[in-house]
Amino acid sequence: MKITKLETVIPRDIMPGLLALRIHTDAGHIGHGETYYVPEAVASTIHDWMAKRLLGANPLEIESHWRFLYERTTNFGSRGCELRAISAIDLALWDILGQVCDQPVWQLLGGRSQDKIPVYNSSAGPSYAGKSNEPHDSHVWPGHGCVGHEGPLNDYWSVVNRPTEYVQELLDEGYRAVKMWTLDFAAHKHGGPLYLSKQDLEVGLRPMRAIRDAFGNQIEIMLDGHGFFQLPTAVRIAKAMREIDPLWLEDVIRPDCVDTIADFRRQTDVPLAVSEMMIGMEDYRLVLEKRAADYIMIDPTWVGGISQTHRICNMAQSYNVPVVMHDCTGPLTLLSGLQVGTATTNVAWQETVRSQIRMIYPKLISGTIQVEAGYAHASDEPGIGGRWLPELFEGSTYQHRVSEAGR
CATH class of the missing domain: 3.30.390.10 (Enolase-like, N-terminal domain)
Known part of the structure; x- marks a missing residue:
């Protein structure tokens, strides 16, 4: 052939x-x-x-x-x-x-280790990685810092403006975990990465506090910082997040200095997730060796495909560190993450974006991606499944x- x-x-x-x-x-x-x-x-x-x-x-x-x-x-x-x-x-x-x-890819990787993978919904809208007609500040990276307008499945807008109604929708759909980036706006203000005022911090905490007050422990909460903040600001964020009791803080610090992330982890008791931005097995090895993360996050379509993702999962397993699969991009990223996750024992979560699954992916691939009762299943079809x-x-x-x- x-x-x-x-x-x-x-x-x-x-x-x-x-x-x-x-x-x-x-x-x-x-x-x-x-x-x-x-x-x-x-x-x-x-x-x-x-x-x-x-x-x-x-x-x-x-x-x-x-x-x-x-x-x-x-x-x-x-x-x-x-x-x-x-x-x-x-x-x-x-x-x-x-x-x-x-055979499905998970079978070729050694067979099924998990029947289904827990998923969470990232609070993005259909324009987050798709085509957007939303105007945005030229100093703001598209998708970060601007919540856009109310619209179908614009979860970025909803988590800021109607957080309890939004999370009730997720619970009704079976989700038991939600991620948001409600502090991004502050990072784009003058001096944002260097200094986060208590007033801006309170604005970012408000949706999470409302969710926790309304639903208690029915839902896990994660905060993504998109690597926008430096160490003193990150420490302030972590201290403030204790009352929220998040499942993890993700990429509060840009992951280009693993020693700084390790120092950050020593200064906080809030779990840290690091990071689909690593883009290299050597980076993940350093994170694991320096005990800089409680979770590592991998994007199969950035790090080197299914081959490298599987290798990194196995390496993380030797350190007893769980893995989170990144999505928030294209449909095959999600499908390949589920394939690897099914074949490994330490993939704890798979990221999903419900707006993309329902509004964007059907325009790109055949078949559907089903999220049921807070879980997703890898396809049993030959190959990746899409x-x-x-x-x-x-x-x-x-x-x-x-x-x-x-x-």
Whole structure:
């Protein structure tokens, strides 16, 4: 069996940061992969360089391809679009292997270790990673700091403006955990990362306090800081969060200095989650060695695909540290996280965004992703369990690029 063609598209009017990949074989199998952010750069990396390794090669030699591409990129730095490209390719190759073996990926990773994975809802809206017509301050990263307007499943707006009604909806749908980033607005004010006033802190705490007062321990609460704050501010946030009793604080400090995160953990008794921003097995190893996290969070489509995600999970298991799977991006990220989580014993949570599952993902993939009673199940279908809709790859609307053997 040989790889005959690689195709990428960027579905700009649906999810503009997404890169969708298909890898074709001469046996008729098509593997599906994805990654997120800088999609143009990732597409160029795949077509202008990595395709030379893959076209004409055996798609089932997954580890060989992964190691070759990774080791060649380390010569000039592998943490950016290069590792995202490897991630998308790796997903597609595992998808092909599953189709060839007529097995889901979790079976190929060693079989089922968990029947279902607990999920939480991240309080984003359908425009968080999708196309947005919302105006935003040019100094605010899209999705952070601006809650937008009231609208269908705009959970970012709802958690700030109607937190108890919003959480009641989640409980009625079976969710038992919710994540929010109600302090992001303060980080974008002048001096925000360096200084967080008690007044701004109170504004950020208000939705969480209302939720805890209304529902007690019926729901877990997590706070994401998106890496916006520095150590003194992070310590102030952690002290204030004690009354909320969160399941974890996530990325309150940017994770580019593990020693600082470890120091932060020593100064607080609130559990810390670190971080889908790590983008490298070596980073996770340092976090684990320095005891800098109570949970580690992994994004399969940033860190190196299913192959690397599985390796990091096993490494974390040796330290008895649980894993959280990141999503908040594309549908195959969620599906691949569930595949790895099902095959490992230490994946404690899977992130989901209900607005994306219901309003964005159906425009991208066939099939549905079901969340029931606070859990999600990995697909039993061969491969990853999701396929790009064929119409995404028809025409040139979505910056369709093709690399073929012999061309």
